[in-house]
Amino acid sequence: MRKVHQRRIAAPAARIGPLLDRLGGPDDPLWPAPAWVPMRLDRRLAVGSQGGHGEVRYHVVEHEPGERVRFRFEPEVGLDGWHELRIEPAGAGWCVVTHEIQARPRGVVRLLWPAAVRWMHDAVVEDLLDNAELIGTGEVCRPARWAPHVRLLRRAFERSVREVPVPAGAALLAEVGAGREWPLADAWQAPLPEHVTDDPRAWHRAIFRTVPAWVGVALVLRNALVPVLGIDQGDASSFDIAAADEREVLVSTPERHLDFHASILVEERSVTLSTLARPHNAAGRLYLTVVRRIHPVVVSTMLRRALADLADLAPSAGEREVARRHTSPA
CATH class of the missing domain: 3.30.530.20 (START domain)
Incomplete structure (x- = not known):
């Protein structure tokens, strides 16, 4: 060859x-x-x-x-x-x-x-x-x-996205989750490549605002089916930022059937997407039983997509070299 x-x-x-x-x-x-x-x-x-x-x-x-x-x-x-x-x-x-x-x-x-x-x-x-x-x-x-x-x-x-324990550094998530048991508590982590943004708000947009096509279809099906269980249909506002600091963004969606929180923590060499969910009633328990089976695939795919999209937006090696030459003393 x-x-x-x-x-x-x-x-x-x-x-x-x-x-x-x-x-x-x-x-x-x-x-x-x-x-x-x-x-x-x-x-x-x-x-x-x-x-x-x-x-x-x-x-x-x-x-x-x-x-x-x-x-x-x-x-x-x-x-x-x-x-x-x-x-x-x-x-x-x-x-x-x-x-x-x-x-x-x-x-x-x-x-x-x-x-x-x-x-x-x-x-x-x-x-x-x-x-x-x-x-x-x-x-x-x-x-x-x-x-x-x-x-x-x-x-x-892309093999670098992996499941990890919920990070201790996710302070905003720890604050809302303290003192309660969470039947769903997991975290998925991707490396933070050099030259890719470390702004957690940018990662929030990449993860929740530009989801893979099949995840978008799954959300449409979800909204079509959940009224049967007396569960509210979600929309884009379900993933709005509830709290943020320079390293972490928190999404919180309290619903009648369950509480849902997601944290995006950007550290020096990694980005971690963590999730907490706790049902309030029988409908919530049934919903979470189904969702938790596909949740790892959905979340890891969204993080993998965000990693690829933000890497695409970062300056190329050639662009960085040209910029370096323009800013270096002659």
Whole structure:
């Protein structure tokens, strides 16, 4: 299996080449994070450096500073082979940036590569080439655009959202929940990537105002069915902010059938969505019995969607590099 991505850029190789040598570092100007999982190496780019992006691990086997770097995949990846990035002169004031992968898939990767991984690979590399062009020329003539199926795959392969205990730092939630038993009390946590907003109000909007399509359909069905139980139909105001501070936002919805509270806590490296629910009557108990079975899927999906959406809104590596150069002393 071989794939080549190439971009001709109106900038000399001497301008683009130094960007290559910062790959995998804390100020990497090329790899498209936080929209994608960042590339991280255990040391400055050099032969022997080890790292990868997410579960895709590799190490540097060849490096020509400013010109080329080749990474060989680790055995556990399921790809026997390598991928490399190279920068070559292409006439006066021009260069060509090329990414090439040559590998033989093994095991389950033989199925995953054509079905899913290939499409995400293509999107990552094209975003990387956008960054190189932006830094080299100040603009991108034809920016890469993700196809709808790439967006779906990106969210489906997001593995970083996990269930955790309700955090002690969720003070607003602790205040409303003190002294009571809560039959439903859970929390789901996502990492807070570098350069993604740490404003809890922004996370509130991303979680509760732009829900995944299937969650929206489920809410419509919920509102159509609950009157049978004597439960009020909800609307968008059910998720309005009831209290907030600089780190946490609290949503509180006291209903006849149950009390519901949700907290969004943004800490240094994580965002946690916690839920408390307590029924008041038989209708509430029946409702909660049903809801708690799908609640983990709904909440984790909403948090995963918010993480992807806010990562998309964050400045790209190329935009950050351009801004840094504009603000740095000459």
